[in-house]
Amino acid sequence: MPRAFVAPEETVVMSKIRTPRLPHLIAALFCAGASLPVLPADGHGHDAKPAAAKKAVAEAPAASAAETKPAKPAARAEPPQDPMDKLRERLAEKLGATKAAPSNPNVVRVAARASAEPEHAPAAATAAAHAARPAAPKARAVVSHDAPAGHAAHWSYEGAGxxxxxxxxxxxxxxxxxxxxxxxxxxxxxxxxxxxxxxxxxxxxxxxxxxxxxxxxxxxxxxxxxxxxxxxxxxxxxxxxxxxxxxxxxxxxxxxxxxxxxxxxxxxxxxxxxxxxxxxxxxxxxxxxxxxxxxxxxxxxxxxxxxxxxxxxxxxxxxxxxxxxxxxxxxxxxxxxxxxxxxxxxxxxxxxxxxxxxxxxxxxxxxxxxxxxxx
CATH class of the missing domain: 3.10.200.10 (Alpha carbonic anhydrase)
Structure with missing residues (x-):
């Protein structure tokens, strides 16, 4: 099966993850230290909506809930969101993914950038990334023997000296x-x-x-x-x-x-x-x-x-x-x-x-x- 691969520095890898393969992806995320809700064992909860999936969504970490802005009161009640849709959205946030085209809601596009900085990255994250990078070597001053400066300056009776x-x-x-x-x-x-x-x-x-x-x-x-x-x-x-x-x-x-x-x-x-x-x-x-x-x-x-x-x-x-x-x-x-x-x-x-x-x-x-x- 195709696996999502995070490339070395300055390499961009695009991969498609379809919902039938989500259990494998989530297992990989847990190995990487990601915190995600538990999916049903068969991975086909998109149509079934079992109680275990609803409970996982309800018990999401507080930090993730804080990232989602509270919905403004609407004039009319909106239909409840599919738990699998929520899961896909959270998965997209964790992986830095972009939303799929509306015609195919079961596809999540992931762009993994190991070292590139987002255009509008928070200041703290950008500073940390710069601190982690090795310092560039200092340029050495070259000094030319014909230049009128420094110990290499050599006087003569003709030419530049x-x-x-x-x-x-x-x-x-x-x-x-x-x-x-x-x-x-x-x-x-x-x-x-x-x-x-x-x-x-x-x-x-x-x-x-x-x-x-x-x-x-x-x-x-x-x-x-x-x-x-x-x-x-x-x-x-x-x-x-x-x-x-x-x-x-x-x-x-x-x-x-x-x-x-x-x-x-x-x-x-x-x-x-x-x-x-x-x-x-x-x-x-x-x-x-x-x-x-x-x-x-x-x-x-x-x-x-x-x-x-x-x-x-x-x-x-x-x-x-x-x-x-x-x-x-x-x-x-x-x-x-x-x-x-x-x-x-x-x-x-x-x-x-x-x-x-x-x-x-x-x-x-x-x-x-x-x-x-x-x-």
Whole structure:
């Protein structure tokens, strides 16, 4: 015989239950915990109306009676309702069924919905249904490496991570776009004055070479320093840019070496040595000989460097206040640009170009800052 089947979640099953099969259905309902009146044993009470069926209807639970609104007093008495009709109506309520077509009163149509919510379900029932459902997994934030936000933001010299977008990548990069003393600049109209020479105290030192993803950088052992304007600055590292970031009266050079120093109070001073095409430069060649095979690897060199050999013979310079030329573009950096360039061979330029064809920040506005030039 056909059985009424309640489907899993979100499945709708339509079944027809005819009154000759009601005893089997009621037995199934009792197994499911439904509370229904007892039917006659033969299940054919539709025509007979035995006393047992009338008694079952009369003793229906109070909660079910409360669901049925009391009939309004009518002008004339209505004929008593068939107990089997009442039973079918209550069965329909229990199963969420719809009434059969008037032409066939013995058919009850049942639509079982295991998880669907009725359109006008009571608020309490709807809330309980939502509470029973498993919580939906939270969406994970994806972060794109090209996006100007978060720890994945990666600055570069072109494309989405280029200099025009540095200031928006991270809050700590804001000075790259809002600063008023940014570097590099085109050095023009310097005021010629008697500047104290920079006192270089460089000596042969151990060093390590690293390709940090933006340039080739040389980390130098302690013991090298400069003294300028009454302050002593210790050398931390030097690195290269191609072409030169600084310009002098509009002229740009093939490369530049930036020697970064810091004093005891954390203030920075950078000496820029301009590199122009000519003969080979021995310090540059020593660095190239120790280039790491992978970016991010720091290679300790066996020999030592004497950075006096990187400086020009003539030590006159330009000086002004500026910033770092890479993020976070911190300002308050003392700059000293050597006026005389140092030669570097075409082969040495080509080696660096294979790693970094261009890693120079564009020229920034001088913003009316004072530039001094030694006589």
């Amino acid at each position: 280029g200099p025009s977008g540095w200031g928006a990548m991270k809050p700590e990069f804001a000075k790259c776009s809002t600063g008023t003393r940014q570097s590099p600049i085109d050095i023009r109209e310097g005021i010629k004055v008697q500047l104290d020479p920079v006192q270089f105290d460089y000596r042969p030192s151990g060093f390590r070479v690293i390709d940090n993803g933006h340039t080739v950088q040389v980390n130098v052992a302690a013991g090298n320093s400069i003294e300028v304007m009454g302050r002593r600055y210790d050398l931390l590292q030097f690195h290269f840019h191609r072409p030169s970031e600084e310009r002098i009266d509009g002229k740009q050079f093939d490369m530049v070496a930036h020697l970064v120093h810091k004093d005891a109070e954390g203030r920075l001073a950078v000496v820029a040595v301009l590199l122009d095409r000519g003969s080979a430069q021995p310090i540059v060649q020593t660095v190239w000989n120790n280039l790491p095979l992978e970016k991010g690897d720091e290679v300790p060199a066996k020999g030592s460097l004497d950075l006096n050999a990187l400086l020009p013979p003539e030590r006159s310079y330009f000086t002004y206040m500026g910033s770092l030329t890479t993020p976070p573009c911190s300002e308050g950096v003392l700059w000293m640009v050597m006026k005389q360039p140092v030669s570097i061979s075409q082969e040495q330029i080509a080696i660096f170009s294979r790693l970094y064809p261009m890693n120079a920040r564009p020229i920034q506005s001088a913003s009316g800052r004072l530039i001094k030039e030694s006589n």
